[in-house]
Amino acid sequence: MESAADADENEVAESEMPAVSIVVLATGTTETLDAHLSVLLTQNYEQPYEVIVVGVKGDLSTEDVIGKYSVDHKNLYSTYIPQRSLFISKQKLSVALGVKAAHNEWIVLLDAKDRPASSMWLRKMAAKMDKDTNLVLGYSNYDSEAKPYYRFDRLRNECYLLRKASRKTAYRTESGNFAFRRSEFLEQDGYLGNLQYVGGEYEFLINKFARTYGSRIAVSPEAFVIEDVPTKKAWLNRKLYLKSIRKDLERTSAARSLYVADLLFMYLNYIAIIAAAAYSGLTMNWILLGTSALTLILTITSRILSARKAYRKFEADLSLWTVVFYEFSIVFHKLSVILRYRMADKYDFTTHKL
Known part of the structure; x- marks a missing residue:
């Protein structure tokens, strides 16, 4: 098990870190959104940043959570997808709307069930966002209450994927803890080419936009993201969705x-x-x-x-x-x-x- 431990130590100076948009996918995860928003909105980051929550139209509980936090946080925004979407999954539509709503070039993507491990998370991610980089991949694993094998499996896969990203060209990711450029997403039509798949909202972004030597990894503990405990069905579905899309991912072999x-x-x-x-x-x-x-x-x-x-x-x-x-x-x-x-x-x- 190789860890990609010391693959990328150079960091951008704090004064040169960019403004960032954090897009949070919140489709049916109101309770976790409520628990995690406070961490996202109190990041120790000196540059401007915004949090954009993408929910489902008509979800009053999500609207209530956003309303509660928006009183004290003017950098919190929201946008909503329709309750029913045709020919595109809700997650991919959420990403697309979140990107379009963003005001900054750099976008960090998270699911509402993900929470940063520290208040330094955004700073550690942004420290890798230099002019020659178009993707920044961070590490994510399940909460310590998750089954040990789930956490072992995630860690093992992340080691290989982060190593691949740090050596030459990123292949895919196991989680939503990554950053990409808004301009590239819009110029290259986002998910065009893989809209037919229910899954793959994270994998296809990394796979499509990865450039040779254009990816960096953020693997300090402050940059970690913790994902809520998955159900057995959710864990298995993620494996099945990956199986269904792998043939259309580039550089698989x-x-x-x-x-x-x-x-x-x-x-x-x-x-x-x-x-x-x-x-x-x-x-x-x-x-x-x-x-x-x-x-x-x-x-x-x-x-x-x-x-x-x-x-x-x-x-x-x-x-x-x-x-x-x-x-x-x-x-x-x-x-x-x-x-x-x-x-x-x-x-x-x-x-x-x-």
Whole structure:
């Protein structure tokens, strides 16, 4: 598990940080919006910034929350999507309307169920917004109350994706904690080319607008975002939606090659050790058996040490002793997603239903 830990340390001077628009997607998440708005509106950021909440028209509870905070915060704005949208998902329509309503070039995208880990979050994100950059990707993981495997899976995927973004060209993201340029979104027609998918509102933005060496990552703890505990259905749906859009994401083969190779060699290593141990036991070759046991111990130790580095960097409250078991289970979780996707009605993944 590689953490992309020290990939990008240079920061923009505080006086040169840009004005920022924070677009918050709030479709059916009134309670979390109420809980998280106060953190967004009290960021320690010296440059101008605005918070734009995109809700559903007629959602009185969302309007009440916005009304409550707008009294003391003149930088809070709102816009609304219709209750029913044709040929585009509510999330993508929300992003599009939020971008159009924004007054600043740099836009940070969040869901209402996401909350910054600190009041320095916006400053740490903006510190990466220089003139040569068009995307800034931050780290996000689930609340500590979420299932440990969910948090392990998110962390592992984020490590690969952040590494990819810091090395050359970003591929996609696991969360909404990222920034992009408003002008590029408008000039390149936003989601045009992938409107037919229900999911992918985050993935397609990164995949479409990523430029070679144009992405930076913000991985200091102050830049982290914490996502509310997902239900099992929500966690699984995210996997299924990713499965449905992956074929239309650019650079998929190159981006997944390291991930697949790491998994393959890890499993082959364990299979070879187990096979050698079994053979040595049957043939009573005690030297080979001892060598196999030592190799297994060294392999497990190396996996734990690698995970510990990532856990410390991203402040993951996960047991190191579960790493091996979680890594073993990855293939079974992926097989489960593949089977569920194949059995699912493909119209569930598209907005273009005939």
